[in-house]
Amino acid sequence: MPESPPPLRAPGMSRCGAIRLGLALFAFFPTLAHPPRPALADDPRLAVRLAPAEVRQGGVSVLSVKWSSPIRGLRIQVGDREIAAPSPDGRSRWVVLTGIDLEQRPGPLAIRVEAVDGSGRPLTGQATLRVLDARFPVQRLTVPRPFVELDIATLERVNREKALLDQVWETLTPQRYWRDPFRVPLDGAGPAYGFGLRRIINGEPRSPHTGADFAASAGAPVRAANAGIVALVADHFFAGRSVILDHGLGLYTMYFHLQEGLVQPGQRVERGEIIAHVGSTGRATGPHLHWGARLYGARIDPQELLKRLPLD
Numbered sequence: 001m002p003e004s005p006p007p008l009r010a011p012g013m014s015r016c017g018a019i020r021l022g023l024a025l026f027a028f029f030p031t032l033a034h035p036p037r038p039a040l041a042d043d044p045r046l047a048v049r050l051a052p053a054e055v056r057q058g059g060v061s062v063l064s065v066k067w068s069s070p071i072r073g074l075r076i077q078v079g080d081r082e083i084a085a086p087s088p089d090g091r092s093r094w095v096v097l098t099g100i101d102l103e104q105r106p107g108p109l110a111i112r113v114e115a116v117d118g119s120g121r122p123l124t125g126q127a128t129l130r131v132l133d134a135r136f137p138v139q140r141l142t143v144p145r146p147f148v149e150l151d152i153a154t155l156e157r158v159n160r161e162k163a164l165l166d167q168v169w170e171t172l173t174p175q176r177y178w179r180d181p182f183r184v185p186l187d188g189a190g191p192a193y194g195f196g197l198r199r200i201i202n203g204e205p206r207s208p209h210t211g212a213d214f215a216a217s218a219g220a221p222v223r224a225a226n227a228g229i230v231a232l233v234a235d236h237f238f239a240g241r242s243v244i245l246d247h248g249l250g251l252y253t254m255y256f257h258l259q260e261g262l263v264q265p266g267q268r269v270e271r272g273e274i275i276a277h278v279g280s281t282g283r284a285t286g287p288h289l290h291w292g293a294r295l296y297g298a299r300i301d302p303q304e305l306l307k308r309l310p311l312d
């Protein structure tokens with residue numbers, strides 16, 4: 001593989017997008033399928049609310065479930081994906097972030113909540129999230145084949161790295177580590193670009209760009225977007241040196257193409273703490289920060305986390 005890829009970057013195009021080609025590196029989180037259940041009437045004792053109820057692909061909604069009398073066995077399902085629900089004991093509500101994968105089909109997405117009341121009778125609550133088409137830009141490129149094809153050894157490496165990341169997304173920490181709002185991971189950063197960019201290389205659709213890229217100088221400090229635990233420090237083929245933070249309740253943020261990581265797996269980091277410096281490691285055409293986020297496996301726009309998230 002040549003060291004220096006050709007200058008493929010068009011104005012406004014993702015720097016990662018130019019060359020991070022090929023495989024569905026960040027494939028969809030395996031969904032948790034359940035057999036169909038008999039339809040039950042909604043019970044007014046179990047109220048389900050979404051704010052907002054309309055979300056673009058890659059967006060985030062706050063899901064709240066309230067119950068007016070004791071329940072047990074709470075289960076929450078968003079589409080065909082189950083999200084962690086706590087033991088209802090000692091609570092009267094549960095509020096959690098729900099993410100819409102950037103490739104979720106536009107249209108209605110059913111939210112179904114189930115529980116059992118004190119007498120053992122089933123309760124259900126439902127809501128519908130309307131997924132809007134984000135109309136992500138499409139980038140068409142024609143590039144020499146050697147730049148889009150990986151040799152066998154590299155392909156095996158990429159597959160190993162993908163499996164490792166999938167293990168991270170499947171690990172759901174049952175508590176939330178953060179309280180304060182999320183922040184941009186760079187000081188004085190301009191707007192990020194490139195989230196959701198759909199790439200068609202030599203006529204073939206490739207995996208979309210799953211992060212937001214920030215222009216930055218090599219060596220600029222990269223700060224934790226919020227409090228969390230370091231889930232992974234790695235040096236991967238596409239992502240280069242990378243740090244992934246677990247913020248709890250299925251939410252992860254990731255920081256790619258770093259010069260080096262300054263943190264260790266398992267370490268607790270605070271919001272704004274310097275965790276690395278900007279670099280251009282992995283498949284990057286120059287120094288920049290690729291900031292990504294996963295929420296219960298859904299590939300969301302990390303900039304959605306900067307909005308007001310009324311969780312308390």
Ligand SMILES: [Zn+2]
Nearest residue numbers: 016211213290
């Ligand atoms: Zn990127």
